[in-house]
Amino acid sequence: MSIVQAEILEPYAQALMSVAQEHNLTDAIGEDMRGIIEVLKNSEDLQQVLSNPFIKDQAKKDILGQIMGEGVQHFTRNFVMLLVDRRRAIFLEGIAQQYLALLRKLNQTVLAEVTSAVELNDGQKDAIRDKVRAISSARDVELDTKIDPEIIGGVIIKVGSQVLDASLRGQLRRIGISLSSV
Structure with a gap:
């Protein structure tokens, strides 16, 4: 702090x-x-x-x-x-x-910072809330959404210090890392 x-x-x-x-x-x-x-x-x-x-x-x-x-x-x-x-x-x-x-x-709510390549629809936001609830055991989830076309597709979800990178850019980076270690 x-x-x-x-x-x-x-x-x-x-x-x-x-x-x-x-x-x-x-x-x-x-x-x-x-x-x-x-x-x-x-x-x-x-x-x-x-x-x-x-x-x-x-x-x-x-x-x-x-x-x-x-x-x-x-x-x-x-x-x-x-x-x-x-x-x-x-x-x-x-x-x-x-x-x-x-x-x-106070409300036992967590903040999930969500970065996506395109605007998320309500169904996608609800699915992300459910996923975050499951991993955080919070009563409720508040989303802070940002759009970043550079991630190409998918989403990056940050809750506190935890980051779930399900973006296409992240997958490509991981593939590149695994190929370079061969």
Whole structure:
């Protein structure tokens, strides 16, 4: 665990989780956090605004308030504004990720990072969830999917430190290794 994670991300995520549990909103705030992560990943401009010390806090709050709209829990909104007040807005994505990690732990859910050559359909996603449930004995599986055409076909599934490489590129690499050892 990095120093930033231990000293900043973890305490804020724990505090938000405490509020969420107290008000029985852990999953709802989890959805808010997923939305925030998605917006931040897709907007480099927003990331630059949040990290810029010359942009006034009120301007950051106004921008974040507009982005969040009325669809988020008021605890989420208050929490995000608190981060701006404490000059921690730059850590918003990391804190949101840490909150989701705590939520997965609470719900006995594992995160499977799935890389495929093409978009997966619902049936394929369900099959991957079943496979991950079987190998991890988790109650539920959350998928984080990425597309990488360079793997040619198949999937690469990463759960924690375990990697299951069922990609065509991986199979070709293994064949190449076995041929070179002959």
